[in-house]
Amino acid sequence: MDATSLAGLRRTYEGRPLLETDVAADPITQFTRWFEEALEAGLPEPNAMVVATASAGGRPSARTVLLKGYDEHGFVFFTNYESRKGRDLAENARASLLFPWHPIRRQVRVEGSVARLAHEESAAYFNSRPYGSRIAAWASRQSAVVRSREELDARYAELAARWPEEPPVPDFWGGFRVVPTEVEFWQGQLERMHDRLRYRRVHPGWVLERLAP
Template sequence: MQTLQSLLAHLPKHGADVDAQKAAQAVLKYFNNAAHLHHEDEEQNLLPMLQATARGADATLLAELAPVILAGHEQMDRDWTILKSPLEQIANGAGSTLSASDVARFCDAYAAHMVMEETNIATMAKRLFSPEQMAQLGSAMQVRRGITPALPESQVPEQQAAAVTPAVVDGVVLADLRLDYGRASLTENDVLDDPIAQFGKWFEEAIHAKVNEPNAMSVATVDADGKPSSRIVLIKQFDQRGFTWYTNYESQKGRQLRANPHAALLFFWSELERQIRIEGKVVQTAAEESDQYFYSRPVKSQIAAIASQQSAPIANREQMEVNFDAAAAVGGDHPLRPAQWGGYRLDPERIEFWQGRRSRFHDRIVYLKQADGSWVKQRLQP
């Protein structure tokens, strides 16, 4: 900033002399490279790590500051675009004019950003981050700048190690695909006594951290012959009764659940390096609950549920569209929930919380439901 402001004062007296050209070159070098990398540090590492770690007042403050910081990045990028062209002309000796208002606007925005970062963001990170998190953050910043990190390559998500053995997929040996984890830890004292409440706590943190589709879960079922299958569905409700989703009762999973009502759910939130495994017995929800959810859906989604015989073969997409149009013509704006469509609720018997750690030495805390309905928790080895 000082170099840019000094250049602004220098130009009216000396024009684009050698000193002015060197100053312009220095400003261009920094803001074309280092400043952009600094923005990426915040957007791709620092802020997401803080959002996954901050709690209480820190989380509230971060929720207020993060949008301001991101908007500041965009504003500084726009202001820099305005300054860049005249600076390039000065650096080449082809121009000698800078707008004082453009320089002032850019410098003011940059100074305000630095104050916010140093006063709040950086101090919060130093206070909240573990030594492992600080090391991972520093290594990610080094990789972004082409510097060999202090951590082993396997512990730096931003670094892709080159394959040294014959390729399997796109030049990458599948056995070498691994990321080491280090955002957080999980102890017996970290988790709540009630696993449903603990699930709610982690789910809220996943939403706060802007995890991609935190409500997406794998549902694994087994048919009458003991053959398993799994698919991704969206959880729609969870409470002390269990975990609820909606589907067609005549689908593959519906038929399998009739034959074997036990199932397993899996949530994986890579952004937080967490997964939750849930196992138990599945029952259909009451018709009133299925109605309530069905009629809360968009009308076209209701029609799609009516038109589709889920998991059944069909000749082509065109036939599906014909079926949809036919269902829409009958149902109109108020289609009725078909009897074969409704909810399933898994009553959990086992819930495991998994937090990724370095060197595959992960943290695992499992809750087991007892005969009286109470829960016992214990640590499992990774």
């Protein structure tokens, strides 16, 4: 079978030049600038990011997850600790994040070590979620095989009946923080001569480097 050609999907990238003299001294401040511009541009879910992990044996996997907070300490998301990504991170506590802001011809890539949030932080976020999302966190043994949709719905209904108001925080659910060691900002440019600026952690600060496209 011949490979399907995608040559017709070629496109031209053109964006404002990304220069060393124009960016912030640290990647979190620069991320905030770009995130705010993504919001202003009307991107539907600018906090959607691809989270890539690998098992202890090096088997990679990736999925889209929502960023739920960030600061100078790192980027935070929440999940079931028994999910595939949770198991990967228990074995190999490193991850890569990718924010694919295609409509504005930008992307941000983050690499770093990963640590669980304190239970108090996870509980505070869990209790702020809509009731249905909290029940769903209990009902779904994320990444496990289920026999049918009906089985999943029955499990949800059973738990909603058990906790009609305030479900407790599951002990298998919580947050992770990706503590960045590298943050790269990519800006599309004409003729594939894209701008790539990478912040690399060199304690106690950051080194800014330009990468070839």
